[in-house]
Amino acid sequence: MERYKIGILTGGGDCAGINPAVKWAVKTALDTRLAAERNTRYEVVGIRNGWEGLMSMDPANPSDPTHVLPLSEELVRTWDRYGGTNLGTSRANPYNPRNDVSKTVLKNIELLELDALIAIGGDDTLGVASKLAGEGASVVGIPKTIDKDLPGTEYTLGFETAMNVVVECVDRLRTTAGSHRRVFVVETMGRHAGWLALEGGESSGAYIILIPEYDFSMERVNELLLGGRKSGARYEIVIVAEGAKPAGGVEFVSDDRPDSFGHRALGGVGEFVARAIREGAGLETRSMVLSHLQRGGVPCAYDRRMGRYFGIAAADLVVAKDFGKMVAYRDGRITAIPLEEALAGPHLVDVETEYDTSRYNGRRTILRHGA
Numbered sequence: 001m002e003r004y005k006i007g008i009l010t011g012g013g014d015c016a017g018i019n020p021a022v023k024w025a026v027k028t029a030l031d032t033r034l035a036a037e038r039n040t041r042y043e044v045v046g047i048r049n050g051w052e053g054l055m056s057m058d059p060a061n062p063s064d065p066t067h068v069l070p071l072s073e074e075l076v077r078t079w080d081r082y083g084g085t086n087l088g089t090s091r092a093n094p095y096n097p098r099n100d101v102s103k104t105v106l107k108n109i110e111l112l113e114l115d116a117l118i119a120i121g122g123d124d125t126l127g128v129a130s131k132l133a134g135e136g137a138s139v140v141g142i143p144k145t146i147d148k149d150l151p152g153t154e155y156t157l158g159f160e161t162a163m164n165v166v167v168e169c170v171d172r173l174r175t176t177a178g179s180h181r182r183v184f185v186v187e188t189m190g191r192h193a194g195w196l197a198l199e200g201g202e203s204s205g206a207y208i209i210l211i212p213e214y215d216f217s218m219e220r221v222n223e224l225l226l227g228g229r230k231s232g233a234r235y236e237i238v239i240v241a242e243g244a245k246p247a248g249g250v251e252f253v254s255d256d257r258p259d260s261f262g263h264r265a266l267g268g269v270g271e272f273v274a275r276a277i278r279e280g281a282g283l284e285t286r287s288m289v290l291s292h293l294q295r296g297g298v299p300c301a302y303d304r305r306m307g308r309y310f311g312i313a314a315a316d317l318v319v320a321k322d323f324g325k326m327v328a329y330r331d332g333r334i335t336a337i338p339l340e341e342a343l344a345g346p347h348l349v350d351v352e353t354e355y356d357t358s359r360y361n362g363r364r365t366i367l368r369h370g371a
């Protein structure tokens with residue numbers, strides 16, 4: 001019987017839906033029917049803390065449990081019920097231009113005798129996966145990010161759970177906003193893409209939604225709010241993505257130190273908008289930043305299901321030795337696309353068809369040719 005060893009790691013920001021994907025990749029690979037069919041003994045190990053696990057392992061002790069965790073069906077049995085990532089994650093980048101340790105990672109993949117590696121992540125993690133694939137590693141990817149900004153797939157794990165958090169928080173804020181006749185500005189995550197703000201705002205019925213794809217004018221925001229008050233509204237909910245900015249302004253950065261992928265932490269636009277409403281429209285306003293609450297909590301039904309489908313599909317790709325691909329969801333089907341396709345720039349809101357630039361809100365309807 002042949003032996004085939006698969007590694008799984010999760011990198012970048014955690015979110016709900018990752019653990020279900022790990023569980024189902026493991027269950028698929030360890031299915032006894034598969035072993036019999038392929039005359040192969042599959043084995044799966046989890047790499048702890050993303051790429052950091054492969055960067056910092058001790059060559060003299062490659063299966064040190066601080067970096068590597070053998071995954072059995074019994075161990076992962078309940079993982080689909082849990083949020084975050086049980087394998088741990090990091091924003092470590094083996095290709096960091098200031099300290100490139102990609103060769104060490106390739107060597108450690110060999111030391112661990114990994115025949116294949118499944119990387120679960122967003123553009124940064126999958127960018128590393130793609131580069132490693134270019135250097136000969138047998139890698140497949142699973143998309144996850146609450147920003148839902150990877151091109152080539154209509155879904156990335158974590159998005160629906162995060163959106164449910166937005167809806168639940170807005171529902172809670174509505175009662176207090178109404179009691180006090182206040183405007184509430186809610187800042188969501190979403191660095192380049194406004195999906196979470198837009199679809200979270202649409203789902204929760206926000207009055208105004210501000211997204212990174214369209215620079216806003218505070219004059220227009222205040223005009224809309226005062227218009228709402230004139231027509232009898234007691235309160236308003238304004239949702240703003242962390243990456244949104246006023247026309248002529250720049251992104252709001254909360255920490256200037258770049259991480260190993262060169263990103264700086266965003267935050268602060270919500271409070272800026274709240275202050276500008278107070279000063280410009282004279283309305284009592286509070287702001288709140290949902291921040292990492294959106295990444296926490298148990299996966300919703302959709303993330304459990306999509307995690308399952310993506311996990312199974314990734315294991316299938318590995319078994320078929322169809323490497324250099326990312327599993328994806330397109331036109332209602334699970335499929336796979338080349339990793340490079342998933343890295344071809346962020347998938348942004350189409351302002352022409354999906355955003356109302358005059359009402360600062362969502363806009364979806366049947367697209368009519370010539371309309």
Ligand code: F6P
Nearest residue numbers: 013145146147189190191265266
């Ligand atoms: O994973 C994407 C994301 O949630 C972004 O929306 C946000 O800007 C960033 O991660 C925050 O990351 P960190 O966990 O490093 O604060």
